[in-house]
Amino acid sequence: MNDEIRQILRGHARLSVDVDSLADDADLYEAGMTSHASVNVMLALEDHFDIEFPDQMLKRSVFESISAIAAALGELQTEAAA
Amino acid sequence: MALRVGTDLVSVDVVRESIRDHAEHYLERVYTEREVEDCRTATGIDAQRLAARFAAKEATLKVLRPREEGIPWNSIEVLRDPSGWVELALSGPAAALASQSGVTELSLSIAHEGAFASAVVVASCSSGSAAAGR
Numbered sequence: 001m002n003d004e005i006r007q008i009l010r011g012h013a014r015l016s017v018d019v020d021s022l023a024d025d026a027d028l029y030e031a032g033m034t035s036h037a038s039v040n041v042m043l044a045l046e047d048h049f050d051i052e053f054p055d056q057m058l059k060r061s062v063f064e065s066i067s068a069i070a071a072a073l074g075e076l077q078t079e080a081a082a
Numbered sequence: 083m084a085l086r087v088g089t090d091l092v093s094v095d096v097v098r099e100s101i102r103d104h105a106e107h108y109l110e111r112v113y114t115e116r117e118v119e120d121c122r123t124a125t126g127i128d129a130q131r132l133a134a135r136f137a138a139k140e141a142t143l144k145v146l147r148p149r150e151e152g153i154p155w156n157s158i159e160v161l162r163d164p165s166g167w168v169e170l171a172l173s174g175p176a177a178a179l180a181s182q183s184g185v186t187e188l189s190l191s192i193a194h195e196g197a198f199a200s201a202v203v204v205a206s207c208s209s210g211s212a213a214a215g216r
Contacts, residue, residue: 012103014096035140036096039112039155043104055175056152 001073005066008048009033012040024066038063045069051076083186086205088144090137094197097136098129112136112155120162133199134192135160142170142188145205146179153179160190168192170203184208 002024009019009028016032033041041063046052051073053062062072100108109118109127113135121131139158146153157176161169170188172180180188187206192199 034096035090035143036092036100036136039108040096040100040104043100043107043111047104047107054152055154055157058152058154059148059150061150062152 001070002066004048005045005069005073008041008044009066012044013037014040022066024070026066027064028066029060029064033063041069045073049073049077051080084207086145086147086185086207088141088203088205089201090140090144091198091200092133092137092140094130094133094194094199097133097199101127101129101132110156112139114156114159117156117160120160130194130199134194134201137199137201138168138170138190138192138203141190141201141203142172142176145188145203146176146183146185148179151175151179160192180205 006019009015013019013028013033014037015022015028022028022031038060042053042058053072053076057072062068113132117132117135118127121128121135136155138160139155142158143153153175157172157174159171159173161171163169168190170190172188184207185205186208189204190201192201194200
């Protein structure tokens with residue numbers, strides 16, 4: 001999953017560094033992702049994984065790192081499978 | 083009474099790209115129907131106006147100061163007066179956070195020129211809430 005997230009970040013996050021140079025827990029906002037870019041990342045994740053982030057997940061901490069995004073996606077996919 | 087100020091600057095080009103790449107998905111998740119209508123022209127959506135509205139939403143978040151609360155962008159709405167002035171309307175989680183934070187009044191100013199759009203939001207807060215940093 002993390003590779004798919006990295007691919008989406010590459011296309012939509014407008015990072016100031018190469019996404020491959022970032023650790024999974026690196027802060028994406030510190031790496032140059034703006035609030036508006038985080039919207040594009042969210043939309044691309046929703047399209048790619050066929051999920052929708054609920055209102056309570058629309059917060060900075062959900063999109064601040066690859067690990068955080070993966071955890072949120074895992075939670076949503078578990079809920080969808082239940 | 084205490085004041086909080088939030089400001090934000092948005093590139094019009096990145097908003098234009100979002101409209102191109104995500105179309106209705108972007109418009110529906112971020113803006114209200116009324117905001118989209120206010121930005122509609124005979125030739126399509128005016129990305130400058132939309133960028134100003136996104137800047138307003140971000141500037142508002144800076145005065146609301148969410149921590150772990152999820153705040154949908156479309157719970158912060160820019161209303162346009164027929165004379166051209168703008169004001170903010172909060173709903174749902176944004177309105178709840180404003181109430182919890184002691185925000186009693188919000189004022190908004192937006193501007194756009196060329197490649198950028200900006201917004202400034204000033205919030206009046208009950209002094210106890212502002213002193214607590216909420």
